[in-house]
Amino acid sequence: MGHAEPPFQRVAADLRRRIAAGEWDTGDRLPSRAQLAREYSVGANVLQRAQERLIIEGILEGRSGSGTFVARPRQRMRLVRSRNRERRGDSPFRVNMADQGRAGSWDSRSEVRTPAPEDIARRLELTPGDLCVRTDYEFFADGRPAYLSVSWEPMAITGTTPVVLPEMGPLAGRGVLERMYSIGVVIGNTVEIPRPGRATQAQANLLGISVGDLILLIERTYYDTDGRPVETADLVIPDRSGEVVYEFGIEHHRA
Template sequence: MPREAPYRALADVLHARVLSGEWDIGERLPSRVRIAEEYGVGRNVVQRAMDRLIAEGLLEGRAGSGTYVRTPRERLRLVRSRHHARRGGSPRSAGTSAGGHPDPRERGRADAWDADSQVRVPAPEAIAERLGIRPGDPCVTTRYEFLAEGHPVQLSESWEPMALTGGTPVVLPETGPLAGKGVPARMRSIGVVVDTVVEMPRPARATPAQANLLGISAGDLVLRTERTIYAADGRPVETADIVIPDERRAVVYEFGVERCVR
């Protein structure tokens, strides 16, 4: 069997030392030069080992200061309810019950948000495929940022085809007569009935831009959920990418059980 890469072996050793309590939470680790000398490896090996532990959330790097043992954060619950999902609420209402009120089972719920919409944005190929339109077709894209007690907890990027909403009072999700009311209510006002919401969650690594907005490190684990909302005739009317830091949120999916009458 091939020998384990040196940086991985060193990462495992440093991981064990941190868990043993050799360095307290918030304490700075020895310099990379010192660790390299201690283990007889190159500085690049130390750098890669520490980068791995930073990505895992065990350590944190502070510019111009060094590398520290990271303070563990409680992973708060984010409830994704089937009943709420079928209503297709505005992305800023994530974490609410079917009635739009805060879910009592969820702590650390987003209490502040910001949204920015742009019109006539050409659909990238992947978005066009999800919306059933041609690449380059004009869309309205809205980017959301959510805060809980001043800390960033979620990002969302929503896309809607302008062929559907262009020229109507609801072309912008967060302005107009139905601002913030959610996709179903807005679509209903223009004669489109929403029928189905499909969510596909998958683990991913934070991009530099996402990391900057969420206050985490590039490469940290995130949960990326691809959500698409469909009309009753099968047309996709909106698609969104929802990004949640893995270390801060435990996402819980809630589904009802269909009842059979015999």
């Protein structure tokens, strides 16, 4: 025997069907939750869960104090993670956005002499409390929030160099590869660990999404050619507006 479908999933599926059939157009306000709950013979909490599921999917949007509306279809932005884009000379994000006909930009805030928390110290092979430069980024595509990143670099590597601040100095905004190369540090590879998550209040505020919305968390670390970690970052990408694509080159060896 199969498991019965939870009531909220059944209601969500029918609301999805009705919206697809054109019963409500883009921008239309849905009937009140109480009215829809009576129509489906379910409790208000079941109806709320069904609508929250469609909000996460980008089909509905909730407006504080106004109700629930049919959302505009979103064109999800593609964030391509590729060794071909990890080249010196420009920001991988700006290259990625230009390929999609979008303008890529970002705001940043760096703090020097920031003690490494335990998890960051582990990733950078430091002792907890070792001093780092922490940089918080907000990335934008055509002026709209795209994703967030928090980057950490050991001051033992950059502290006495002109590139200690990622977004200031002679190579401001040129990316980790270019900046590290300028001080004799050659990046050999990068490791990314993607995990699903839910947006916190702070993340939701910056990204223009709702608390609890699906996000993709990527833990990224750059290593030099000796295998030493030289930078690590946490990327936060909203699922409803962005999708991550991994692109790998294939090496061919002749027999």
